[in-house]
Structures are given as structure tokens and as C-alpha cells.
Amino acid sequence: MSHGGSSEEKIEEPNLTPLLDLVLQLVMFFMICANFVMEQIDDSIKLPEALAARSLEAKQNNILFLNMNSKGHILFGVDIWTTPNAIESGLKAEYALRTRASGAKQAEETLVIVRADKDSNFEQLYRVLRGCKLSGFNRLQLRAIISNGYTG
Amino acid sequence: MMGRKKKKGSDNVDTILPIAPMLDMSFQLMSFFILTFKPTPSEGQMSMFLPKIDEASAAPSQPDQLPEDKVEAFTIRVGRSEGNIGQITFIRETETEVLGGDDPLKALAAKLASIPKPAKASLIPKLTIEAPDDMKYSSLIRLMDTCRKSGYDNVGIAKSKPGVVSPK
Numbered sequence: 001m002s003h004g005g006s007s008e009e010k011i012e013e014p015n016l017t018p019l020l021d022l023v024l025q026l027v028m029f030f031m032i033c034a035n036f037v038m039e040q041i042d043d044s045i046k047l048p049e050a051l052a053a054r055s056l057e058a059k060q061n062n063i064l065f066l067n068m069n070s071k072g073h074i075l076f077g078v079d080i081w082t083t084p085n086a087i088e089s090g091l092k093a094e095y096a097l098r099t100r101a102s103g104a105k106q107a108e109e110t111l112v113i114v115r116a117d118k119d120s121n122f123e124q125l126y127r128v129l130r131g132c133k134l135s136g137f138n139r140l141q142l143r144a145i146i147s148n149g150y151t152g
Numbered sequence: 153m154m155g156r157k158k159k160k161g162s163d164n165v166d167t168i169l170p171i172a173p174m175l176d177m178s179f180q181l182m183s184f185f186i187l188t189f190k191p192t193p194s195e196g197q198m199s200m201f202l203p204k205i206d207e208a209s210a211a212p213s214q215p216d217q218l219p220e221d222k223v224e225a226f227t228i229r230v231g232r233s234e235g236n237i238g239q240i241t242f243i244r245e246t247e248t249e250v251l252g253g254d255d256p257l258k259a260l261a262a263k264l265a266s267i268p269k270p271a272k273a274s275l276i277p278k279l280t281i282e283a284p285d286d287m288k289y290s291s292l293i294r295l296m297d298t299c300r301k302s303g304y305d306n307v308g309i310a311k312s313k314p315g316v317v318s319p320k
Contacts, residue, residue, distance in 0.1 A: 016171040016172060016175050017171055019175060020171055020174055020175045020178060023175060023178040023179060023182055024178055026182050027178060027181050027182045027185060030182065030185030030186060030189055031185060033189065043190075047195065048289060048290035048293040048294070049293075050196070050198065050293050050294070050296070050297040051297055051301060052198065052296075052297045052300035052301050053195070053196030053197060053198055053297075054196045054197065054198070055194065055195075055196050056196075056197065113197050115195075116289045117289065118288065118289055118290035118293075119288055119289070119290070120288070120289045121235065121285060121286050121287060121288055121289070122283045122284065122285055122286070122287040122288075122289070122292055122309075122311075123285035123286070123311075125289055125292070126285075126309070126311055129202055129309075130202070133202055139199075140199075140200060140201075140202065141197035141198060141199045141200065142197060142198050142200060142292075142293065142296070143195055143196070143197045144195070144196060144197070144198065144293050144297075145193045145194070145195055145196075146193075146194050146195065146196040
């Protein structure tokens with residue numbers, strides 16, 4: 001029994017489905033990373049360096065980031081608080097919001113991390129910290145880049 | 153008797169989904185996100201405390217503590233130096249010392265290292281940094297860093313008291 005003169009050619013195609021799956025996983029990773037980073041970090045703020053700064057604990061999730069530029073203005077989401085009154089009222093509003101959302105105890109335990117530009121001055125920083133205290137936030141920390149040595 | 157007629161086109165049709173264009177588009181997306189991804193330097197934080205805001209809201213004074221349980225408090229008063237760290241005055245209950253020299257931070261680190269620390273971590277003295285208004289945040293962080301590297305984790309900041317002239 002003959003099968004004919006021409007031999008059957010089998011065209012083997014690689015299975016692209018797992019590769020596509022992996023690529024989509026990578027895309028999702030970069031999309032999610034970009035979102036989280038942009039929410040917390042403002043590139044316009046240059047932090048100073050510190051050797052003794054410690055990384056955030058993984059279990060800490062009740063955090064409020066305050067970004068302060070070199071002029072002493074607080075960049076809070078889309079808002080910019082420029083005057084001391086605006087800073088104080090903004091912080092009070094945020095505290096009230098957190099109290100309504102998760103209770104007074106949770107609001108009080110909020111960890112406020114101030115990311116201030118290295119060229120901002122002490123008076124501007126103190127004004128913000130004082131505003132936090134007056135609003136009810138008691139846990140305050142200052143942020144810096146963890147370094148291996150001073151560069152200047 | 154009507155025979156069943158086989159309808160034309162009722163044969164099973166295998167649909168093949170072309171994956172290659174989807175994969176191509178996914179690579180395009182991934183390239184975009186990889187090129188726009190900016191790894192940020194690792195950031196850390198330093199805890200600190202603020203002294204009482206005003207006398208009216210001051211916490212009631214602590215009951216008399218036993219001498220061995222008393223937590224000492226040091227004050228580091230920083231002089232003006234155009235935003236940088238000027239001359240440092242180290243104030244303790246029993247002494248006041250001006251730390252000068254070319255490198256006030258080094259002098260401060262040496263001073264802190266010379267003070268024997270208590271065995272209990274809870275009794276390590278509190279440090280309060282009194283800084284001038286124009287001191288830069290980077291200078292403050294350097295000061296706090298020096299204190300923490302010397303083993304003093306309980307560091308607070310305060311404004312220079314009115315009427316007290318900071319050393320220049």
C-alpha cells in the first residue's frame with residue numbers, strides 16, 4: 001500500500017501560549033510597581049542620606065506620607081498646601097477622614113512619614129510636625145535615603 | 153421517508169487563535185513599562201519625638217522616679233551657620249560643654265561615645281536637638297544620624313528657645 005509519492009511535511013509550531021502568559025505576568029508586575037511607587041514618592045523631592053535610617057516594617061500599613069519641597073510646601077496628592085493655615089487645616093481634615101474611615105484609634109496610630117527636601121529648612125519642617133501633633137497624629141518619622149557613606 | 157440531509161457547512165470547524173500578534177503586542181507593552189520603570193533608592197526613616205507643644209497641654213509631671221529608673225535628658229543646641237551645622241553646645245544636667253572645632257559632628261560623636269550608657273535600653277538618655285530656623289533638613293538628618301549611630305535612638309527636635317542666643 002503506497003502512500004503516494006510526496007512525503008508528508010509536518011510543520012511544528014512552538015506553543016506560544018505559555019510564553020504569552022509569562023509576558024503578561026511581567027507586564028502586570030511593571031504596571032503595579034509603577035502605580036505604587038508613584039503614589040508614595042515624589043521625584044521632585046531630593047532626600048538627604050543617612051546611615052542609621054531603617055526600612056519600613058512590612059506589617060506597618062497605616063501610613064501617611066507627607067512630601068515637602070524645598071519651599072516648605074506640602075505636596076499631598078493633587079493638592080499643594082503652601083501656607084501654615086492650609087497645612088494645619090489639611091492635616092486636620094486628613095485626620096478627620098481617617099477617623100471616619102477606620103476609627104479614632106486607627107487614626108491616632110497612623111504613622112506620619114515626612115519626606116522633606118534636603119534644602120528645606122528646619123522652621124518649615126517644624127511647622128509641619130507641629131501641625132501633625134495639633135491634628136492628632138502622634139507617630140512621626142523623618143525619611144532619608146539609606147546610604148553607605150556620606151557623599152557631602 | 154425523508155432522508156436526513158447533511159447540511160453543507162455543518163462540518164466541525166477548528167478555530168485557531170493567532171497567539172503571535174498578541175505576544176507581539178505584549179512585548180510592546182512590556183518594553184514600554186521597562187523603559188519607563190525607574191528603580192528608586194531605598195528609603196528609610198528615623199523616628200523622633202516632639203516636646204510638649206505648650207505648657208497648657210503639657211503632660212503632668214511624672215511622679216518621683218527612683219534614681220536608678222530616671223531617664224536622663226541631654227540637649228544639643230546648634231548654632232547658626234547659614235543652613236549648615238554650626239557650633240554645638242552639649243547640655244546635660246550636670247554640665248554644659250561647647251563642642252567646637254572644624255567638625256562639630258565628629259566632636260559630638262566623640263562626646264556621646266565618652267558618656268557611659270546604662271545597661272537597660274529603656275534608660276538610655278533622651279536627646280533633644282534645638283536647631284535654628286534656617287538649618288537645612290539635610291543637616292538635621294546628619295545630626296540625628298550621628299546621635300543614632302552613637303546608640304541614642306530616642307531623639308527629638310525642638311526650636312531654639314526664645315531669648316536663648318545660639319552660639320554662632
